[in-house]
Amino acid sequence: MRITVDMNLCESHGQCVFAAPDIFSFDDEDYLLYDAAPADALRDRAEQAAAVCPVRAITVSAGAS
Amino acid sequence: MRRPAPRRIVVVGASLAGLRAAEALRAQGFTGTLTIVGAEPHLPYDRPPLSKQVLTAQPGPPGTALPLPAALDARWLLGRPAVSLDPTARTVALADGTLLPYDGLVLATGSAARGAPAALAGPPRGVLTLRGLDDALALRAALVPGRRLTVVGAGFLGGEVAAAARQRGLHVTLVEAAAQPLERTLGPAAGAYVGALHRAAGIDLRTRTTVTGFRAGANGHVTGVELATGDTVRADAVLLALGAAPATGWLADSGTAVDGGVHCDPYLRALRPDGSVVDGVVAAGDVARVPQPLAGGGRLALGHWTNAVEQGAAAAATLLAPGTPAPFTAVPSFWSDLHGARIRSVGLPAVADEARIVEHDLAGRRLEVAYHREGRLVGALTINRTARLAAYRTALREDGEPAQQPAPAA
Numbered sequence: 387m388r389i390t391v392d393m394n395l396c397e398s399h400g401q402c403v404f405a406a407p408d409i410f411s412f413d414d415e416d417y418l419l420y421d422a423a424p425a426d427a428l429r430d431r432a433e434q435a436a437a438v439c440p441v442r443a444i445t446v447s448a449g450a451s
Numbered sequence: 452m453r454r455p456a457p458r459r460i461v462v463v464g465a466s467l468a469g470l471r472a473a474e475a476l477r478a479q480g481f482t483g484t485l486t487i488v489g490a491e492p493h494l495p496y497d498r499p500p501l502s503k504q505v506l507t508a509q510p511g512p513p514g515t516a517l518p519l520p521a522a523l524d525a526r527w528l529l530g531r532p533a534v535s536l537d538p539t540a541r542t543v544a545l546a547d548g549t550l551l552p553y554d555g556l557v558l559a560t561g562s563a564a565r566g567a568p569a570a571l572a573g574p575p576r577g578v579l580t581l582r583g584l585d586d587a588l589a590l591r592a593a594l595v596p597g598r599r600l601t602v603v604g605a606g607f608l609g610g611e612v613a614a615a616a617r618q619r620g621l622h623v624t625l626v627e628a629a630a631q632p633l634e635r636t637l638g639p640a641a642g643a644y645v646g647a648l649h650r651a652a653g654i655d656l657r658t659r660t661t662v663t664g665f666r667a668g669a670n671g672h673v674t675g676v677e678l679a680t681g682d683t684v685r686a687d688a689v690l691l692a693l694g695a696a697p698a699t700g701w702l703a704d705s706g707t708a709v710d711g712g713v714h715c716d717p718y719l720r721a722l723r724p725d726g727s728v729v730d731g732v733v734a735a736g737d738v739a740r741v742p743q744p745l746a747g748g749g750r751l752a753l754g755h756w757t758n759a760v761e762q763g764a765a766a767a768a769t770l771l772a773p774g775t776p777a778p779f780t781a782v783p784s785f786w787s788d789l790h791g792a793r794i795r796s797v798g799l800p801a802v803a804d805e806a807r808i809v810e811h812d813l814a815g816r817r818l819e820v821a822y823h824r825e826g827r828l829v830g831a832l833t834i835n836r837t838a839r840l841a842a843y844r845t846a847l848r849e850d851g852e853p854a855q856q857p858a859p860a861a
Contacts, residue, residue, distance in 0.1 A: 398793055399786055400837045401757060404844050412838035416793065440499060440756055440786070442518070 387426050388449035391418060395443035402435035402444060410435060423449070457554035457731070457770060458483040461543055462525075463533045464559030465489025467497065467756065468736025470517055471763030472557045473525055479771050485525045486551060488543070490560070491583055492530035494519065499756055501587035502608050503788060506594060506615040515584060533560070536705040538729045555731050555770040558702070558713050558721060559763065562695035562737040562754055575667035578689040581608060593688040596620035601676045601686040603662050605632035607787045609692030610645065614789050617652050624655040624684045626662060626676070637796075638806035641820050641832055645789065647813055652790045657684075665689070697738045697752050707732070712740030712752030717778035719766045733769050735762035741779060745799045745829045745847065755785040782847045792816055795837045797844040798830025810836065 389409060396418050402410040403418075408428055410420045424432065429446070436444040460476060462469045465487050473487055489495075496515040505512045528545065535544045536556070543551045564580040567573075579590055594600065594616050602613045605627035613625045629635060631642030632649065649656045657678065666675035666683065676684045697712035706729070707721045708714035713734040714722040719741060721732040734741075736759035740752040761781040769776040787794040800806070803822035810819040818834035821843065831843035 397788070398795075398837045400795055400840050401784070403837075403841050404782075404784070404797075407841060411841075414838060416835060416837045438757060438760055 387424055387429055387432060388447045389420055389422050389424060389432060390445045390447075391420055392443045392445075393418070395441045397441055399440050401438040401440065405435040405438050406431035455554075456483075456773070457481070459553050460485055460555040460557070460770065461551050461553040462487045462557040462559060463543060464557070464561055464736070464738070465491070465493075465495050465527070465529060466559065466561050466736070466759070467495065467517065468561070468738075468759035468763040468766075469557060469559035470495040470519070471760050472559060472735055472767045473523060474520055475764040475767035476771065477520070477522055477524065479767060481767075481771055483554075485523070487525045487527050488531060488533055488545065488551070489527070489529040490532035491585075493584055494527065494529065496584055501584065502581060502611040503615060505584075505587045506591050506612065507618050512588065512591060533701050536702055536707070536732075538705060538707070538732060541731065553731070556733070557763075557766055557770070558732065558734040558738055559736050559759075559766075560698040560701070560738050562752075563698050564691070564695055565693040567691060568693075571662065571665065574689075574691075575665050575673040576671050577673035577687065578665060578691060580691050581612065582695065590688075590690060594619045594621060595687075598622070598687040599624070599685050600688050600690065601626060601684055602690045602692055603676070604692035604694065605629075605646075605649070605656065605658075606636070606692060606694060607633070607785075609690065610649065610789055611787060612690050612692060613649065613654050614652065617654055617790075622655075623653075624657060624676075624686070625649060626660060626678065626684075627656070627658045628661050630659055632656070632658070636801045637832060638800065638803065638820070638822070640806055640808055640811070641800075641818065644811070644813065644818050644834070645794075648790050648792055648816075655684075657682075695737065695754055697740070699738060705729075712750075713738055714750060715739050715741045717742050717780075718769045718776045719762060719779055720769060731770070733766040735759065735766040739766075743783070743799060743802075744780065745783075745824075746802045747824075749802075751799070751802075753783055753785075755783060757781075757784050780848075782844055784844070792834050793837060794832070794834050795840055796830060796832045797840050798822065798828070798847045800830040800832055803829050809839075 398416040495517040564582040601624045634642040664677040699709035708724045721729040737754040740750045765779045800822040805823045822830040
């Protein structure tokens with residue numbers, strides 16, 4: 387599974403961090419950090435994170451982890 | 452008790468909650484007829500930008516359409532408000548006379564802006580409200596740099612519009628009845644912080660006062676606002692940002708309990724005043740008044756984006772559940788962006804009886820507040836400290852999660 391985040395759109399709402407803390411987190415300046423190739427077992431959480439992003443910055447796609 | 456799977460589902464409300472309910476119905480395997488009714492002529496669009504980028508972006512407003520999944524396969528009935536519900540016959544009537552039979556019904560009609568209070572009835576031209584896309588475009592047209600805007604009500608919507616207008620180069624007066632902006636929602640300390648942000652941006656914030664009248668020119672257009680203090684503020688345009696009320700007028704004769712929103716059980720099923728379930732009817736989003744574990748089980752309608760998203764999906768799951776649905780337990784959250792400050796919140800600060808300031812740095816534009824009710828954490832708010840929120844949300848989930856109880860048979 388591949389994760390991409392359009393950082394031009396990201397407004398640090400934090401909804402993805404709430405939905406999938408194993409993939410998304412913030413640094414001390416509220417800048418989003420994420421695992422671009424998480425395990426496929428996290429697929430549901432990744433898709434939930436994409437669904438709750440208010441600015442639709444997250445894309446989840448198939449691909450080698 | 453096992454119910455037959457619904458074949459015809461009607462979603463009343465073509466905004467975020469209704470769309471997410473429709474998407475979830477298809478994602479959860481519903482293959483029957485799906486009809487989505489909208490009072491506005493527009494396909495679903497996103498509302499948070501209406502008080503931000505739609506007002507400020509140059510040269511023109513950005514698109515706000517929400518993406519529609521290709522597999523939605525819905526029949527859209529737009530520009531046709533629903534006018535009544537008959538839960539015995541299982542039909543919804545539309546303003547044009549159309550009668551829609553349903554097996555399952557999602558109530559997602561959102562909320563409507565509160566207009567001028569009775570004492571100010573019949574305001575002059577140029578006195579606006581903001582709820583929908585057309586309202587936002589009308590407001591945008593009134594935001595001419597150098598002109599004067601008065602915003603009445605310093606809640607989230609009023610504050611964001613004031614900030615947007617300031618960014619566009621208008622002279623902005625912001626009138627608030629309470630001692631601080633957002634005081635009832637966030638408490639006095641966070642409210643004072645937000646007030647300081649407004650003043651630092653050059654907004655003339657007038658608290659502890661109300662509007663008592665409007666002044667208008669010979670052409671019938673507003674020229675000023677009269678305040679209870681006796682002052683008159685010159686204005687070329689006025690926005691009334693006095694809150695929103697759940698859009699339940701069309702349900703008045705339906706036999707459902709609708710004061711302050713459609714009363715729901717923990718599975719988002721609509722209730723009658725006696726507490727019995729209206730079979731086959733669920734509610735989601737601004738219109739739904741749902742038991743909140745963080746409010747001691749009291750029912751609240753929450754007009755927040757994430758609430759619409761999460762309840763839309765949960766309401767769909769309840770409609771399709773062959774047996775016991777899952778209770779809705781999501782921790783509420785909301786946000787606002789003011790003068791470049793990221794205001795983020797989880798839980799229900801509005802029900803707190805105590806606000807504990809963890810960090811208060813006006814120069815650094817950072818704030819962290821933990822909210823408690825009877826000694827128990829019920830919410831948190833940060834400004835430019837979103838990273839701190841996840842731990843609060845985890846604590847609220849663990850503390851606020853009710854025991855899983857089986858639903859009574861519908």
